[in-house]
Amino acid sequence: MATEPAKKEPAANVQPIKPRKKGKLLWIVIALVAVGGGAGAWFAVRPAAQSDGAAASSKPAAPHAAPIYYKFDPAFVVNFGGEGSARYLQVTVEAMSRDMTAMEHLKSFEPAVRNDLVILFSSQDNASLLSPEGKEKLRSATLDSVRKVIAAEGGDPKLVESVYFTSFVIQ
DSSP, X not given: OOOOOOOOOOOTTOOOOOOOOOHHHHHHHHHXXXXXXXXXXXXXXXXXXXXSTTTTSXXXXXXXXXXXXXXXXXXXXXXXXXXXXXXXXXXXXXXXXXXXXXXXXXXXXXXXXXXXXXXXHHTOOHHHHHSHHHHHHHHHHHHHHHHHHHXXXXXXXXXXXXXXXXXXXXX
């Protein structure tokens, strides 16, 4: 004889499992997203509001301002290398700033800058100019020389951020 399996009766003291309410977790996630978005918007707007009053000051321009280039024209042509090994260097130099006033100062002081750069370029030796490290060292010395003239004339040397060699020929 086949007996039917006995049906289990739920215990009287056991409560059925209720599904969790996800509404509370959803509200927490929405609140975190709203707070994060608000903070991000505040940080995005805050620097612009602070820089409005600083536009007329002599502080450096904002780092995101477009670069302005000043080309020393004509190119520098110097002889270097000492007796018996005379060589020629032709180099085109451009200075970069993000401040128009600095570029105007540079243009005004160009004769003094050119003088110092001719002396600097003519004091080089061939071996150092042939290596990338030597060219970079000369570029750094060129920037220092330009900044020195700007500072001597009362300008802010830090506003000239960099110099570039856009042409470099050794013969």
